Amino acid sequence: MSEIVLALDTEDLASADRMLELLGSKLKFVKIGPRLFYLGGRNFVMSLKNRWNVLLDVKLHDIPNTVGGAVSALAEMGIFGLTLHVAGGEKMLREAVKRRDEVNPDMKIFGVTVLTSIDESEWGALAPGSTLEEAIKARTRLAERSGIDGVVCSPKDLTTVKEVSGKLLTLVPGVRPKGVSLDDQARIMTPAEAKKRGADFIVLGRPILAAPDPLEALTGIMNEVG
Numbered sequence: 001m002s003e004i005v006l007a008l009d010t011e012d013l014a015s016a017d018r019m020l021e022l023l024g025s026k027l028k029f030v031k032i033g034p035r036l037f038y039l040g041g042r043n044f045v046m047s048l049k050n051r052w053n054v055l056l057d058v059k060l061h062d063i064p065n066t067v068g069g070a071v072s073a074l075a076e077m078g079i080f081g082l083t084l085h086v087a088g089g090e091k092m093l094r095e096a097v098k099r100r101d102e103v104n105p106d107m108k109i110f111g112v113t114v115l116t117s118i119d120e121s122e123w124g125a126l127a128p129g130s131t132l133e134e135a136i137k138a139r140t141r142l143a144e145r146s147g148i149d150g151v152v153c154s155p156k157d158l159t160t161v162k163e164v165s166g167k168l169l170t171l172v173p174g175v176r177p178k179g180v181s182l183d184d185q186a187r188i189m190t191p192a193e194a195k196k197r198g199a200d201f202i203v204l205g206r207p208i209l210a211a212p213d214p215l216e217a218l219t220g221i222m223n224e225v226g
Helices: 013-026 034-049 064-075 090-103 120-126 132-146 155-164 191-196 214-225
Strands: 003-007 029-032 053-060 081-085 108-112 150-152 169-172 201-204
Touching (some): 003 214, 013 034, 013 214, 053 064, 053 108, 064 081, 064 090, 090 108, 090 132, 108 132, 120 132, 132 150, 132 155, 155 191, 191 201
Parallel strands (some): 003 029, 003 201, 053 081
16 A cells, blocks of 8 residues: 655745645645755644654755764654665664664654656766666665665656565655656656555655645545555
């Protein structure tokens, strides 16, 4: 089964509250990105977590001690999940797991493999000599070895990730219903296709938030993967 995660990427807290009021009864999982977290901080996240499973998508990436300290503070909020970059390396990932386990072992840690906005040509400029698929395989192995719970990956990469690891959960952005603008996502797939490839959590924001009727859009997507 694939769960739908709403990427609550609104411009301000008031807009976020209105959207949640409209969609709230349908939602189980809500992803909060940097903008809303910086605007509303801990209080905003705490106001949501008793009604929804909150995934804090701040993609931590720093030296192990710095990330560990951040994970400790964020885990105290009792949220469902947190994201960081697998590219931070094994020591960083293991420190994140250690600090999470000390505070809130139930919080899931998801590691970003490669951002879904990056395609093969751009990857070649970032990492000459390595293909995108090779990087995703290596980072998936590293994620499993380090003890985090799952990875964030493009739907196009699901088959590769599942081949490398049958253990890790998959959190999948870059999903777009047919006929919806591609915007800044480079490697996309429809919700039904992502489910078929084994996505555990399917993340959608703009296809719902920007729809003429967000509730109808969400309902349609849920029916597609139900």
